[in-house]
Amino acid sequence: MKFDLHCHSHYSDGDLAPEALLSLAEQRGVTHLALTDHDTVAGLPAIIAAAAESSVKIISGVEFSCTWNGQLLHILGLNIDQNNESLIEGIERNTNQRFERAEEMHVDFEKHGFDLRERVQQLLQPHSVPTRPHFAQALIELGAAKDKRQAFKRFLVRGKPGYVAMQWPDISEIADWIRNSGGVAVLAHPLRYKFTRSKLVGLIKEMKLAGVEGMEVSTAATDPQQTALLTSLVQQHELLASIGSDFHSLDQPWALLGNAAPLSDTLTPVWSRF
Ligand code: AMP
Ligand code: MN
Numbered sequence: 001m002k003f004d005l006h007c008h009s010h011y012s013d014g015d016l017a018p019e020a021l022l023s024l025a026e027q028r029g030v031t032h033l034a035l036t037d038h039d040t041v042a043g044l045p046a047i048i049a050a051a052a053e054s055s056v057k058i059i060s061g062v063e064f065s066c067t068w069n070g071q072l073l074h075i076l077g078l079n080i081d082q083n084n085e086s087l088i089e090g091i092e093r094n095t096n097q098r099f100e101r102a103e104e105m106h107v108d109f110e111k112h113g114f115d116l117r118e119r120v121q122q123l124l125q126p127h128s129v130p131t132r133p134h135f136a137q138a139l140i141e142l143g144a145a146k147d148k149r150q151a152f153k154r155f156l157v158r159g160k161p162g163y164v165a166m167q168w169p170d171i172s173e174i175a176d177w178i179r180n181s182g183g184v185a186v187l188a189h190p191l192r193y194k195f196t197r198s199k200l201v202g203l204i205k206e207m208k209l210a211g212v213e214g215m216e217v218s219t220a221a222t223d224p225q226q227t228a229l230l231t232s233l234v235q236q237h238e239l240l241a242s243i244g245s246d247f248h249s250l251d252q253p254w255a256l257l258g259n260a261a262p263l264s265d266t267l268t269p270v271w272s273r274f
């Protein structure tokens with residue numbers, strides 16, 4: 001069995017259609033795949049339908065944007081019921097915030113002399129949510145950045161053109177939506193926030209009280225030392241452990257689908273709850 005419980009389709013900032021994502025999972029030997037687009041479940045029906053004739057088991061998922069102490073966190077909802085009313089309300093709230101932010105980003109870019117409206121519009125699929133990587137791609141096409149990395153240095157981040165400060169829902173609201181729909185809430189890529197260890201422990205304690213029951217331990221980008229740290233934190237705080245590549249694109253070889261190491265046997269995997 002090979003689990004990958006974190007990836008993106010073109011319904012958010014991934015390159016591939018859900019059907020292509022499923023084929024890739026088959027090719028790469030993934031047996032259990034969760035599609036976790038940013039603040040949307042619009043890609044789930046297509047991947048579930050495509051998987052009816054496949055050996056890959058699909059787990060319904062979503063990656064919520066969250067604000068904690070003024071900082072952006074990502075909380076995954078795994079094994080959710082995407083038809084649950086409470087979950088749908090939460091998704092609509094975040095999706096609406098994304099569209100409002102995109103408009104503010106356009107206005108800010110215009111102030112700085114960049115008109116990205118048409119390019120961003122063309123990059124969006126009919127039902128996909130706007131994300132910063134869409135703006136990054138538009139900036140590359142305009143010649144204002146050579147790649148996404150540079151686009152996220154010169155633009156889109158605090159203090160740079162196109163940055164819009166966001167107040168996303170807090171941890172407990174998001175955990176409630178996920179739990180109300182029968183899912184498990186999991187902190188995504190805990191080391192990407194660059195918190196000190198004591199701040200990370202503070203977050204873990206607070207999120208547990210709020211109903212977040214798991215944490216990603218193995219991602220495509222974690223080295224053995226980081227995995228050891230996350231493994232000990234999960235054990236200490238009695239969390240469920242998850243695995244996710246955070247795959248977005250074949251152009252990002254450092255985060256390929258299925259490319260996250262298995263969990264230590266000492267951990268309780270999040271799928272024990274599916
Ligand atoms: P958003 O959720 O719309 O604010 O966009 C955040 C997404 O941008 C993340 O999920 C990443 O996929 C992507 N991202 C953030 N920083 C970078 C970066 N430096 N280079 C490439 N992609 C990035
Ligand atoms: Mn992303």
Ligand code: MN
Nearest residue numbers: 063074188189
């Ligand atoms: Mn994320």
Ligand code: MN
Nearest residue numbers: 006008063246
């Ligand atoms: Mn992600």
